[in-house]
Amino acid sequence: MEHNKRIIVALDYDNADKAIAMVHQLDPARCRVKIGKELFTYAGPDLVRQVQDKGFEVFLDLKFHDIPNTVRKACAAAADLGVWMLTVHASGGEEMMLAAREGVAGAEHAPKLVAVTVLTSMQESDLSQLGISRSLEEQVMRLASLSQQSKMDGVVCSAKEVVELRKLLSENFALVTPGIRPSGSASGDQKRVMTPREAIQSGSNYLVVGRPITQARNPEAALNAIFDEINAA
Numbered sequence: 238m239e240h241n242k243r244i245i246v247a248l249d250y251d252n253a254d255k256a257i258a259m260v261h262q263l264d265p266a267r268c269r270v271k272i273g274k275e276l277f278t279y280a281g282p283d284l285v286r287q288v289q290d291k292g293f294e295v296f297l298d299l300k301f302h303d304i305p306n307t308v309r310k311a312c313a314a315a316a317d318l319g320v321w322m323l324t325v326h327a328s329g330g331e332e333m334m335l336a337a338r339e340g341v342a343g344a345e346h347a348p349k350l351v352a353v354t355v356l357t358s359m360q361e362s363d364l365s366q367l368g369i370s371r372s373l374e375e376q377v378m379r380l381a382s383l384s385q386q387s388k389m390d391g392v393v394c395s396a397k398e399v400v401e402l403r404k405l406l407s408e409n410f411a412l413v414t415p416g417i418r419p420s421g422s423a424s425g426d427q428k429r430v431m432t433p434r435e436a437i438q439s440g441s442n443y444l445v446v447g448r449p450i451t452q453a454r455n456p457e458a459a460l461n462a463i464f465d466e467i468n469a470a
């Protein structure tokens with residue numbers, strides 16, 4: 238059962254009703270759900286509580302990136318909500334990530350803290366526009382090492398980087414991979430994509446899947462097809 242809970246369904250909706258309608262089609266014993274910036278900005282903490290009351294573990298993906306004091310307090314607020322996982326940006330630096338850790342330290346059930354390395358919507362040319370001249374893979378490795386050193390529980394990265402990251406990081410450091418596209422589905426704005434099967438075979442711990450499930454004509458069938466593909470792996 239825990240095996241299947243590696244799938245995290247991204248509830249990227251513009252109102253609470255649509256999110257709850259999707260949640261009603263999902264089974265909390267088989268997956269987790271992610272509430273990100275769009276839905277949280279529309280529906281707020283009440284929706285997080287509502288989804289948790291239905292038995293789901295919530296990944297609150299607000300990708301905090303701010304001065305350490307602000308991030309510490311924002312993480313404490315998220316921990317008070319009782320979420321299962323929480324994101325910050327690794328590029329906020331060591332001091333900011335250590336502050337995030339302090340923010341959740343006093344919580345009854347501290348959320349897993351994961352740091353975003355290089356967004357899966359980015360490619361090497363985007364990094365050079367930012368003045369980063371090393372390769373995309375080197376940048377992901379660098380930010381992941383820094384995240385481990387800064388007491389994070391894991392990182393968000395593309396499944397394409399997982400094999401190399403596994404060599405670098407400790408075994409229990411979580412690798413969370415969005416940019417998952419079942420064979421034949423549209424990439425959209427994602428640049429670094431992999432199929433669910435490839436991601437699991439590479440060593441991803443958690444797969445974040447949004448549109449391939451939420452925009453499917455039959456979301457339940459789309460999720461089941463992903464389970465079948467993974468379980469055949």
Ligand SMILES: O=C(O)c1cc(=O)[nH]c(=O)n1[C@@H]1O[C@H](COP(=O)(O)O)[C@@H](O)[C@H]1O
Pocket residue numbers: 247249273298300324353355356357358393394415416417425427445446447448449
């Ligand atoms: O932190 C994330 O979850 C995240 C990081 C990243 O690098 N890329 C990325 O796509 N995501 C999130 O993962 C989800 C992917 O959604 P789909 O592209 O619809 O499957 C979205 O909610 C994104 O915000």
